[in-house]
Amino acid sequence: MKIVVVSDTHMPRMNKKLPxxxxxxxKTAKAIIHAGDWTNLSVYESLAAFAPVYGVAGNNDGADIIHKFGFRRLIELDGVKMGIVHGHGTGKRIDTEARALEAFKNVSLDVLIYGHSHIPVLKRSAGLLVFNPGSPTDKRKQPLYSFGIFKLASGTVTAKHIYYGDKS
Structure with missing residues (x-):
């Protein structure tokens, strides 16, 4: 099963359309995960035209998005348990990952997905896959725009980033 993972689209301010x-x-995704800062429900509608969408709200999202998604979500796809959170809160942006981990303390997960920092992360920590897709539309100080691809099979997950320089 192929899952596309995005965060921090900040649309339409940072781009008028999906890159x-x-x-x-x-086009070939079986599911889509968005880790917050959509900023407009039209992003959900655009993504939902391709596959089922799972997501959370971020600190730049309005009441409509917060009501639809909430700030924390647990899902299980193909036997893989995933926690999704934006990662915002008190403290500095460098604390984003720590806040994301804290949001699922004492919860058994295979994958933790977060956003907020716009910094791509892919690492394993004590058997947990920790993943931040970066942003497909707002790279900030990163050299390239990015999003993620998960491949799920028989309860296991492989992950990678897709990097690119043109957000059009």
Whole structure:
């Protein structure tokens, strides 16, 4: 099962449409995960045209998005338990991952997905896959835009980032 993982789209301020590089991967996705800061429900509608969408709200999302998604979500797809959170809160942006981990303290997970920092992360910690897709539309100080691809099979997950320089 192929899952496309995004966060921090900040649309329409940072881009008027989903980037072409992301659209190519969405065509074959079986599910989509968004880790917050959509900023407009039209992003959900655009993604939902491709596959089922699971997500959470971020600190830049309005009441409509918060009501629809909430700030923390647990899902299980193909036997893989995933926690999704944006990662915002008190403290500095460098504390984002620690806040994301704290949000699921004492919860058995295979994957933790978070956003907020716009910094791509892919690492394993004590058997937990920790993943931040970066942003497909707002790279901030990163050299490239990014999002993620998960492949799920028989209760296992492999993950990678897709990097690109043109957000059109």
């Amino acid at each position: 072409d590089r992301l659209l190519r991967e969405l």
